[in-house]
Amino acid sequence: MIDWITPNWPAPANVQAMFVTRNIDKTTVASDAYAGLNLATHVGDDFTVVQRNREQLQRYLPQAPRWLTQVHGTKSIWIDTAMTESNDATLEGDAAMSRQPGVxxxxLVADCLPVLLCDSAGSVVGVVHAGWRGLAAGIIENTVNELRKFSRDNQIIAWLGPAISSRHFEVGEEVRLVFTDYDSQAACAFSKRKKEGKWYADLFTLARQRLSxxxxxxxxxxxxCTYSNSEKFYSYRRDGATGRMAGLLWMT
Known part of the structure:
Protein backbone atom coordinates (compact mmCIF):
# COMPACT_ATOMS: atom_id res chain seq x y z
CA MET A 1 0.00 0.00 0.00
CA ILE A 2 1.13 3.50 -0.78
CA ASP A 3 0.09 6.58 1.17
CA TRP A 4 -1.75 9.47 -0.42
CA ILE A 5 -3.83 12.53 0.38
CA THR A 6 -7.29 12.75 -1.16
CA PRO A 7 -8.13 16.36 -2.03
CA ASN A 8 -11.03 17.86 -0.10
CA TRP A 9 -12.78 19.76 -2.88
CA PRO A 10 -16.18 19.63 -4.61
CA ALA A 11 -14.97 17.94 -7.78
CA PRO A 12 -17.63 16.12 -9.81
CA ALA A 13 -17.98 12.38 -9.19
CA ASN A 14 -16.13 11.38 -12.36
CA VAL A 15 -12.96 13.29 -11.37
CA GLN A 16 -10.48 11.28 -9.30
CA ALA A 17 -7.47 12.91 -7.65
CA MET A 18 -4.66 12.09 -5.27
CA PHE A 19 -1.42 13.51 -3.90
CA VAL A 20 1.08 10.71 -3.28
CA THR A 21 3.37 11.20 -0.28
CA ARG A 22 6.80 9.62 0.18
CA ASN A 23 5.43 7.02 2.57
CA ILE A 24 4.62 3.38 1.98
CA ASP A 25 2.07 1.68 4.25
CA LYS A 26 1.71 5.00 6.12
CA THR A 27 4.93 4.25 8.01
CA THR A 28 7.74 6.57 8.99
CA VAL A 29 10.37 6.62 6.28
CA ALA A 30 14.11 6.18 6.77
CA SER A 31 16.52 9.11 6.75
CA ASP A 32 18.03 8.28 3.35
CA ALA A 33 17.52 11.05 0.77
CA TYR A 34 15.31 8.92 -1.49
CA ALA A 35 13.81 6.59 1.10
CA GLY A 36 10.16 5.93 0.45
CA LEU A 37 8.21 6.25 -2.78
CA ASN A 38 10.44 8.45 -4.93
CA LEU A 39 8.81 8.78 -8.37
CA ALA A 40 11.46 10.86 -10.17
CA THR A 41 14.13 9.43 -12.46
CA HIS A 42 16.15 12.67 -12.71
CA VAL A 43 17.24 13.22 -9.11
CA GLY A 44 20.05 10.66 -8.71
CA ASP A 45 18.08 7.73 -7.32
CA ASP A 46 18.53 4.18 -8.62
CA PHE A 47 16.55 3.94 -11.87
CA THR A 48 15.29 0.42 -11.22
CA VAL A 49 14.01 1.44 -7.79
CA VAL A 50 12.12 4.39 -9.28
CA GLN A 51 10.60 2.19 -11.96
CA ARG A 52 9.47 -0.24 -9.28
CA ASN A 53 7.92 2.66 -7.35
CA ARG A 54 6.08 3.83 -10.45
CA GLU A 55 4.80 0.33 -11.10
CA GLN A 56 3.51 0.18 -7.54
CA LEU A 57 1.69 3.49 -8.01
CA GLN A 58 0.19 2.35 -11.30
CA ARG A 59 -1.80 -0.35 -9.49
CA TYR A 60 -4.06 2.41 -8.20
CA LEU A 61 -4.47 4.18 -11.55
CA PRO A 62 -6.44 3.41 -14.73
CA GLN A 63 -3.20 3.62 -16.74
CA ALA A 64 0.39 4.81 -16.38
CA PRO A 65 0.82 8.59 -16.20
CA ARG A 66 2.62 10.34 -19.06
CA TRP A 67 5.36 11.97 -16.99
CA LEU A 68 6.45 15.42 -18.11
CA THR A 69 9.95 16.82 -18.31
CA GLN A 70 9.34 19.83 -16.06
CA VAL A 71 11.34 23.01 -16.70
CA HIS A 72 9.69 25.68 -14.49
CA GLY A 73 8.11 27.16 -17.60
CA THR A 74 4.63 28.06 -18.83
CA LYS A 75 3.75 25.31 -21.30
CA SER A 76 0.55 23.35 -20.72
CA ILE A 77 0.19 20.06 -22.61
CA TRP A 78 -2.92 18.14 -23.59
CA ILE A 79 -1.39 14.77 -22.85
CA ASP A 80 -4.28 12.77 -24.31
CA THR A 81 -3.60 14.39 -27.69
CA ALA A 82 0.17 14.24 -27.26
CA MET A 83 0.05 10.52 -26.57
CA THR A 84 -1.57 9.86 -29.94
CA GLU A 85 0.28 12.46 -32.02
CA SER A 86 3.85 12.18 -30.69
CA ASN A 87 6.33 9.35 -30.51
CA ASP A 88 8.66 11.47 -28.41
CA ALA A 89 9.42 9.77 -25.09
CA THR A 90 9.64 13.15 -23.36
CA LEU A 91 7.05 15.90 -23.15
CA GLU A 92 8.54 19.18 -21.93
CA GLY A 93 6.10 21.28 -19.97
CA ASP A 94 4.79 22.16 -16.54
CA ALA A 95 1.10 21.33 -16.74
CA ALA A 96 -0.69 18.21 -17.95
CA MET A 97 -4.30 18.36 -19.15
CA SER A 98 -6.85 15.87 -20.44
CA ARG A 99 -10.39 15.75 -21.78
CA GLN A 100 -10.49 11.96 -22.18
CA PRO A 101 -11.50 9.46 -19.48
CA GLY A 102 -8.76 7.24 -18.08
CA VAL A 103 -5.84 9.51 -19.02
CA LEU A 108 6.29 15.78 -9.71
CA VAL A 109 7.02 18.07 -6.76
CA ALA A 110 9.16 18.44 -3.65
CA ASP A 111 8.29 21.95 -2.35
CA CYS A 112 6.86 23.40 -5.57
CA LEU A 113 3.09 23.71 -5.54
CA PRO A 114 0.88 21.15 -7.29
CA VAL A 115 -2.34 22.82 -8.48
CA LEU A 116 -5.13 20.42 -9.42
CA LEU A 117 -7.84 21.80 -11.71
CA CYS A 118 -11.13 20.58 -13.15
CA ASP A 119 -14.40 22.04 -14.31
CA SER A 120 -17.64 21.48 -12.44
CA ALA A 121 -19.05 19.63 -15.46
CA GLY A 122 -16.32 16.98 -15.22
CA SER A 123 -15.30 17.49 -18.84
CA VAL A 124 -11.66 18.61 -18.41
CA VAL A 125 -8.89 18.14 -15.85
CA GLY A 126 -5.38 19.50 -15.43
CA VAL A 127 -2.53 19.57 -12.95
CA VAL A 128 0.11 22.31 -12.70
CA HIS A 129 3.69 22.27 -11.41
CA ALA A 130 3.95 25.75 -9.89
CA GLY A 131 7.27 26.90 -8.49
CA TRP A 132 7.82 30.62 -8.13
CA ARG A 133 9.21 30.96 -11.67
CA GLY A 134 6.23 29.25 -13.26
CA LEU A 135 3.80 31.19 -11.09
CA ALA A 136 5.39 34.50 -12.03
CA ALA A 137 5.45 33.64 -15.74
CA GLY A 138 1.77 32.63 -15.86
CA ILE A 139 1.61 28.83 -15.86
CA ILE A 140 -1.65 28.85 -13.87
CA GLU A 141 -3.38 31.38 -16.14
CA ASN A 142 -2.19 29.53 -19.26
CA THR A 143 -3.57 26.24 -18.00
CA VAL A 144 -6.92 27.67 -16.90
CA ASN A 145 -7.34 29.34 -20.29
CA GLU A 146 -6.53 26.08 -22.10
CA LEU A 147 -9.00 24.12 -19.99
CA ARG A 148 -11.76 26.63 -20.74
CA LYS A 149 -11.34 26.07 -24.48
CA PHE A 150 -12.85 22.59 -24.06
CA SER A 151 -14.82 22.89 -20.82
CA ARG A 152 -18.56 22.34 -21.03
CA ASP A 153 -19.31 25.02 -18.44
CA ASN A 154 -16.12 27.08 -17.90
CA GLN A 155 -16.53 26.80 -14.12
CA ILE A 156 -12.99 25.86 -13.07
CA ILE A 157 -12.24 24.79 -9.50
CA ALA A 158 -8.80 24.31 -7.95
CA TRP A 159 -7.09 22.43 -5.15
CA LEU A 160 -3.68 23.48 -3.84
CA GLY A 161 -1.62 20.50 -2.72
CA PRO A 162 1.27 20.31 -0.24
CA ALA A 163 4.14 22.75 -0.84
CA ILE A 164 6.74 24.67 1.10
CA SER A 165 5.05 27.17 3.41
CA SER A 166 5.93 30.81 3.98
CA ARG A 167 7.61 29.90 7.26
CA HIS A 168 10.45 28.26 5.33
CA PHE A 169 10.48 29.62 1.77
CA GLU A 170 13.16 32.29 1.75
CA VAL A 171 13.67 34.32 -1.44
CA GLY A 172 15.61 37.39 -2.49
CA GLU A 173 14.38 40.89 -3.25
CA GLU A 174 14.52 40.14 -6.98
CA VAL A 175 11.89 37.43 -6.61
CA ARG A 176 9.56 39.70 -4.67
CA LEU A 177 9.90 42.40 -7.32
CA VAL A 178 9.01 39.98 -10.12
CA PHE A 179 5.60 39.52 -8.49
CA THR A 180 4.96 43.02 -7.14
CA ASP A 181 5.95 44.70 -10.41
CA TYR A 182 3.30 42.57 -12.12
CA ASP A 183 0.66 43.09 -9.42
CA SER A 184 1.16 45.36 -6.41
CA GLN A 185 -1.27 43.23 -4.39
CA ALA A 186 1.31 40.43 -4.41
CA ALA A 187 3.17 42.36 -1.69
CA CYS A 188 0.93 40.74 0.92
CA ALA A 189 2.46 37.34 0.03
CA PHE A 190 5.90 38.42 1.27
CA SER A 191 7.11 39.03 4.81
CA LYS A 192 10.41 40.70 5.60
CA ARG A 193 13.23 38.69 7.11
CA LYS A 194 15.80 40.18 9.47
CA LYS A 195 18.45 39.17 6.97
CA GLU A 196 19.14 42.03 4.55
CA GLY A 197 17.36 41.67 1.21
CA LYS A 198 15.59 38.44 2.14
CA TRP A 199 11.89 37.68 2.31
CA TYR A 200 9.58 34.80 3.14
CA ALA A 201 7.28 34.04 0.21
CA ASP A 202 3.81 32.47 0.42
CA LEU A 203 3.31 30.26 -2.66
CA PHE A 204 -0.27 29.48 -1.63
CA THR A 205 -1.26 33.16 -1.56
CA LEU A 206 0.53 33.87 -4.84
CA ALA A 207 -1.29 30.95 -6.47
CA ARG A 208 -4.66 32.11 -5.13
CA GLN A 209 -4.01 35.57 -6.57
CA ARG A 210 -3.16 34.16 -10.00
CA LEU A 211 -6.20 31.88 -9.93
CA SER A 212 -8.38 34.84 -9.01
CA CYS A 225 3.77 22.31 4.33
CA THR A 226 6.26 19.89 2.79
CA TYR A 227 9.33 21.37 4.48
CA SER A 228 8.12 20.87 8.06
CA ASN A 229 7.27 17.15 7.82
CA SER A 230 10.23 15.00 6.74
CA GLU A 231 8.42 11.78 7.64
CA LYS A 232 5.66 12.37 5.09
CA PHE A 233 7.10 14.68 2.42
CA TYR A 234 10.22 15.16 0.33
CA SER A 235 11.55 18.73 0.42
CA TYR A 236 14.25 20.10 -1.86
CA ARG A 237 14.76 23.23 0.23
CA ARG A 238 15.17 21.17 3.38
CA ASP A 239 17.34 18.33 2.08
CA GLY A 240 18.85 19.26 -1.30
CA ALA A 241 19.25 15.74 -2.70
CA THR A 242 15.80 14.24 -2.35
CA GLY A 243 12.99 12.38 -4.11
CA ARG A 244 9.81 13.67 -5.69
CA MET A 245 6.13 13.11 -4.93
CA ALA A 246 3.22 13.36 -7.36
CA GLY A 247 -0.06 15.16 -7.80
CA LEU A 248 -2.38 13.18 -10.08
CA LEU A 249 -5.90 13.38 -11.43
CA TRP A 250 -8.03 11.82 -14.14
CA MET A 251 -11.60 11.36 -15.27
CA THR A 252 -13.49 8.06 -15.11
Missing part, protein backbone atom coordinates in the same frame (compact mmCIF):
# COMPACT_ATOMS: atom_id res chain seq x y z
CA UNK A 104 -3.80 10.29 -15.90
CA UNK A 105 -2.35 13.79 -15.56
CA UNK A 106 0.65 14.07 -13.24
CA UNK A 107 3.33 16.45 -12.00
CA UNK A 213 -6.97 36.87 -11.90
CA UNK A 214 -7.85 33.93 -14.17
CA UNK A 215 -11.43 33.99 -12.92
CA UNK A 216 -11.20 30.98 -10.60
CA UNK A 217 -13.01 31.72 -7.34
CA UNK A 218 -13.40 28.19 -5.95
CA UNK A 219 -9.99 27.37 -4.48
CA UNK A 220 -9.40 24.70 -1.84
CA UNK A 221 -6.44 23.27 0.07
CA UNK A 222 -3.24 25.26 0.46
CA UNK A 223 -2.56 24.48 4.11
CA UNK A 224 0.01 21.63 4.14
Missing amino acids: VCAV SAGVSQVYGGDV
Whole structure:
Protein backbone atom coordinates (compact mmCIF):
# COMPACT_ATOMS: atom_id res chain seq x y z
CA MET A 1 0.00 0.00 0.00
CA ILE A 2 1.13 3.50 -0.78
CA ASP A 3 0.09 6.58 1.17
CA TRP A 4 -1.75 9.47 -0.42
CA ILE A 5 -3.83 12.53 0.38
CA THR A 6 -7.29 12.75 -1.16
CA PRO A 7 -8.13 16.36 -2.03
CA ASN A 8 -11.03 17.86 -0.10
CA TRP A 9 -12.78 19.76 -2.88
CA PRO A 10 -16.18 19.63 -4.61
CA ALA A 11 -14.97 17.94 -7.78
CA PRO A 12 -17.63 16.12 -9.81
CA ALA A 13 -17.98 12.38 -9.19
CA ASN A 14 -16.13 11.38 -12.36
CA VAL A 15 -12.96 13.29 -11.37
CA GLN A 16 -10.48 11.28 -9.30
CA ALA A 17 -7.47 12.91 -7.65
CA MET A 18 -4.66 12.09 -5.27
CA PHE A 19 -1.42 13.51 -3.90
CA VAL A 20 1.08 10.71 -3.28
CA THR A 21 3.37 11.20 -0.28
CA ARG A 22 6.80 9.62 0.18
CA ASN A 23 5.43 7.02 2.57
CA ILE A 24 4.62 3.38 1.98
CA ASP A 25 2.07 1.68 4.25
CA LYS A 26 1.71 5.00 6.12
CA THR A 27 4.93 4.25 8.01
CA THR A 28 7.74 6.57 8.99
CA VAL A 29 10.37 6.62 6.28
CA ALA A 30 14.11 6.18 6.77
CA SER A 31 16.52 9.11 6.75
CA ASP A 32 18.03 8.28 3.35
CA ALA A 33 17.52 11.05 0.77
CA TYR A 34 15.31 8.92 -1.49
CA ALA A 35 13.81 6.59 1.10
CA GLY A 36 10.16 5.93 0.45
CA LEU A 37 8.21 6.25 -2.78
CA ASN A 38 10.44 8.45 -4.93
CA LEU A 39 8.81 8.78 -8.37
CA ALA A 40 11.46 10.86 -10.17
CA THR A 41 14.13 9.43 -12.46
CA HIS A 42 16.15 12.67 -12.71
CA VAL A 43 17.24 13.22 -9.11
CA GLY A 44 20.05 10.66 -8.71
CA ASP A 45 18.08 7.73 -7.32
CA ASP A 46 18.53 4.18 -8.62
CA PHE A 47 16.55 3.94 -11.87
CA THR A 48 15.29 0.42 -11.22
CA VAL A 49 14.01 1.44 -7.79
CA VAL A 50 12.12 4.39 -9.28
CA GLN A 51 10.60 2.19 -11.96
CA ARG A 52 9.47 -0.24 -9.28
CA ASN A 53 7.92 2.66 -7.35
CA ARG A 54 6.08 3.83 -10.45
CA GLU A 55 4.80 0.33 -11.10
CA GLN A 56 3.51 0.18 -7.54
CA LEU A 57 1.69 3.49 -8.01
CA GLN A 58 0.19 2.35 -11.30
CA ARG A 59 -1.80 -0.35 -9.49
CA TYR A 60 -4.06 2.41 -8.20
CA LEU A 61 -4.47 4.18 -11.55
CA PRO A 62 -6.44 3.41 -14.73
CA GLN A 63 -3.20 3.62 -16.74
CA ALA A 64 0.39 4.81 -16.38
CA PRO A 65 0.82 8.59 -16.20
CA ARG A 66 2.62 10.34 -19.06
CA TRP A 67 5.36 11.97 -16.99
CA LEU A 68 6.45 15.42 -18.11
CA THR A 69 9.95 16.82 -18.31
CA GLN A 70 9.34 19.83 -16.06
CA VAL A 71 11.34 23.01 -16.70
CA HIS A 72 9.69 25.68 -14.49
CA GLY A 73 8.11 27.16 -17.60
CA THR A 74 4.63 28.06 -18.83
CA LYS A 75 3.75 25.31 -21.30
CA SER A 76 0.55 23.35 -20.72
CA ILE A 77 0.19 20.06 -22.61
CA TRP A 78 -2.92 18.14 -23.59
CA ILE A 79 -1.39 14.77 -22.85
CA ASP A 80 -4.28 12.77 -24.31
CA THR A 81 -3.60 14.39 -27.69
CA ALA A 82 0.17 14.24 -27.26
CA MET A 83 0.05 10.52 -26.57
CA THR A 84 -1.57 9.86 -29.94
CA GLU A 85 0.28 12.46 -32.02
CA SER A 86 3.85 12.18 -30.69
CA ASN A 87 6.33 9.35 -30.51
CA ASP A 88 8.66 11.47 -28.41
CA ALA A 89 9.42 9.77 -25.09
CA THR A 90 9.64 13.15 -23.36
CA LEU A 91 7.05 15.90 -23.15
CA GLU A 92 8.54 19.18 -21.93
CA GLY A 93 6.10 21.28 -19.97
CA ASP A 94 4.79 22.16 -16.54
CA ALA A 95 1.10 21.33 -16.74
CA ALA A 96 -0.69 18.21 -17.95
CA MET A 97 -4.30 18.36 -19.15
CA SER A 98 -6.85 15.87 -20.44
CA ARG A 99 -10.39 15.75 -21.78
CA GLN A 100 -10.49 11.96 -22.18
CA PRO A 101 -11.50 9.46 -19.48
CA GLY A 102 -8.76 7.24 -18.08
CA VAL A 103 -5.84 9.51 -19.02
CA VAL A 104 -3.80 10.29 -15.90
CA CYS A 105 -2.35 13.79 -15.56
CA ALA A 106 0.65 14.07 -13.24
CA VAL A 107 3.33 16.45 -12.00
CA LEU A 108 6.29 15.78 -9.71
CA VAL A 109 7.02 18.07 -6.76
CA ALA A 110 9.16 18.44 -3.65
CA ASP A 111 8.29 21.95 -2.35
CA CYS A 112 6.86 23.40 -5.57
CA LEU A 113 3.09 23.71 -5.54
CA PRO A 114 0.88 21.15 -7.29
CA VAL A 115 -2.34 22.82 -8.48
CA LEU A 116 -5.13 20.42 -9.42
CA LEU A 117 -7.84 21.80 -11.71
CA CYS A 118 -11.13 20.58 -13.15
CA ASP A 119 -14.40 22.04 -14.31
CA SER A 120 -17.64 21.48 -12.44
CA ALA A 121 -19.05 19.63 -15.46
CA GLY A 122 -16.32 16.98 -15.22
CA SER A 123 -15.30 17.49 -18.84
CA VAL A 124 -11.66 18.61 -18.41
CA VAL A 125 -8.89 18.14 -15.85
CA GLY A 126 -5.38 19.50 -15.43
CA VAL A 127 -2.53 19.57 -12.95
CA VAL A 128 0.11 22.31 -12.70
CA HIS A 129 3.69 22.27 -11.41
CA ALA A 130 3.95 25.75 -9.89
CA GLY A 131 7.27 26.90 -8.49
CA TRP A 132 7.82 30.62 -8.13
CA ARG A 133 9.21 30.96 -11.67
CA GLY A 134 6.23 29.25 -13.26
CA LEU A 135 3.80 31.19 -11.09
CA ALA A 136 5.39 34.50 -12.03
CA ALA A 137 5.45 33.64 -15.74
CA GLY A 138 1.77 32.63 -15.86
CA ILE A 139 1.61 28.83 -15.86
CA ILE A 140 -1.65 28.85 -13.87
CA GLU A 141 -3.38 31.38 -16.14
CA ASN A 142 -2.19 29.53 -19.26
CA THR A 143 -3.57 26.24 -18.00
CA VAL A 144 -6.92 27.67 -16.90
CA ASN A 145 -7.34 29.34 -20.29
CA GLU A 146 -6.53 26.08 -22.10
CA LEU A 147 -9.00 24.12 -19.99
CA ARG A 148 -11.76 26.63 -20.74
CA LYS A 149 -11.34 26.07 -24.48
CA PHE A 150 -12.85 22.59 -24.06
CA SER A 151 -14.82 22.89 -20.82
CA ARG A 152 -18.56 22.34 -21.03
CA ASP A 153 -19.31 25.02 -18.44
CA ASN A 154 -16.12 27.08 -17.90
CA GLN A 155 -16.53 26.80 -14.12
CA ILE A 156 -12.99 25.86 -13.07
CA ILE A 157 -12.24 24.79 -9.50
CA ALA A 158 -8.80 24.31 -7.95
CA TRP A 159 -7.09 22.43 -5.15
CA LEU A 160 -3.68 23.48 -3.84
CA GLY A 161 -1.62 20.50 -2.72
CA PRO A 162 1.27 20.31 -0.24
CA ALA A 163 4.14 22.75 -0.84
CA ILE A 164 6.74 24.67 1.10
CA SER A 165 5.05 27.17 3.41
CA SER A 166 5.93 30.81 3.98
CA ARG A 167 7.61 29.90 7.26
CA HIS A 168 10.45 28.26 5.33
CA PHE A 169 10.48 29.62 1.77
CA GLU A 170 13.16 32.29 1.75
CA VAL A 171 13.67 34.32 -1.44
CA GLY A 172 15.61 37.39 -2.49
CA GLU A 173 14.38 40.89 -3.25
CA GLU A 174 14.52 40.14 -6.98
CA VAL A 175 11.89 37.43 -6.61
CA ARG A 176 9.56 39.70 -4.67
CA LEU A 177 9.90 42.40 -7.32
CA VAL A 178 9.01 39.98 -10.12
CA PHE A 179 5.60 39.52 -8.49
CA THR A 180 4.96 43.02 -7.14
CA ASP A 181 5.95 44.70 -10.41
CA TYR A 182 3.30 42.57 -12.12
CA ASP A 183 0.66 43.09 -9.42
CA SER A 184 1.16 45.36 -6.41
CA GLN A 185 -1.27 43.23 -4.39
CA ALA A 186 1.31 40.43 -4.41
CA ALA A 187 3.17 42.36 -1.69
CA CYS A 188 0.93 40.74 0.92
CA ALA A 189 2.46 37.34 0.03
CA PHE A 190 5.90 38.42 1.27
CA SER A 191 7.11 39.03 4.81
CA LYS A 192 10.41 40.70 5.60
CA ARG A 193 13.23 38.69 7.11
CA LYS A 194 15.80 40.18 9.47
CA LYS A 195 18.45 39.17 6.97
CA GLU A 196 19.14 42.03 4.55
CA GLY A 197 17.36 41.67 1.21
CA LYS A 198 15.59 38.44 2.14
CA TRP A 199 11.89 37.68 2.31
CA TYR A 200 9.58 34.80 3.14
CA ALA A 201 7.28 34.04 0.21
CA ASP A 202 3.81 32.47 0.42
CA LEU A 203 3.31 30.26 -2.66
CA PHE A 204 -0.27 29.48 -1.63
CA THR A 205 -1.26 33.16 -1.56
CA LEU A 206 0.53 33.87 -4.84
CA ALA A 207 -1.29 30.95 -6.47
CA ARG A 208 -4.66 32.11 -5.13
CA GLN A 209 -4.01 35.57 -6.57
CA ARG A 210 -3.16 34.16 -10.00
CA LEU A 211 -6.20 31.88 -9.93
CA SER A 212 -8.38 34.84 -9.01
CA SER A 213 -6.97 36.87 -11.90
CA ALA A 214 -7.85 33.93 -14.17
CA GLY A 215 -11.43 33.99 -12.92
CA VAL A 216 -11.20 30.98 -10.60
CA SER A 217 -13.01 31.72 -7.34
CA GLN A 218 -13.40 28.19 -5.95
CA VAL A 219 -9.99 27.37 -4.48
CA TYR A 220 -9.40 24.70 -1.84
CA GLY A 221 -6.44 23.27 0.07
CA GLY A 222 -3.24 25.26 0.46
CA ASP A 223 -2.56 24.48 4.11
CA VAL A 224 0.01 21.63 4.14
CA CYS A 225 3.77 22.31 4.33
CA THR A 226 6.26 19.89 2.79
CA TYR A 227 9.33 21.37 4.48
CA SER A 228 8.12 20.87 8.06
CA ASN A 229 7.27 17.15 7.82
CA SER A 230 10.23 15.00 6.74
CA GLU A 231 8.42 11.78 7.64
CA LYS A 232 5.66 12.37 5.09
CA PHE A 233 7.10 14.68 2.42
CA TYR A 234 10.22 15.16 0.33
CA SER A 235 11.55 18.73 0.42
CA TYR A 236 14.25 20.10 -1.86
CA ARG A 237 14.76 23.23 0.23
CA ARG A 238 15.17 21.17 3.38
CA ASP A 239 17.34 18.33 2.08
CA GLY A 240 18.85 19.26 -1.30
CA ALA A 241 19.25 15.74 -2.70
CA THR A 242 15.80 14.24 -2.35
CA GLY A 243 12.99 12.38 -4.11
CA ARG A 244 9.81 13.67 -5.69
CA MET A 245 6.13 13.11 -4.93
CA ALA A 246 3.22 13.36 -7.36
CA GLY A 247 -0.06 15.16 -7.80
CA LEU A 248 -2.38 13.18 -10.08
CA LEU A 249 -5.90 13.38 -11.43
CA TRP A 250 -8.03 11.82 -14.14
CA MET A 251 -11.60 11.36 -15.27
CA THR A 252 -13.49 8.06 -15.11
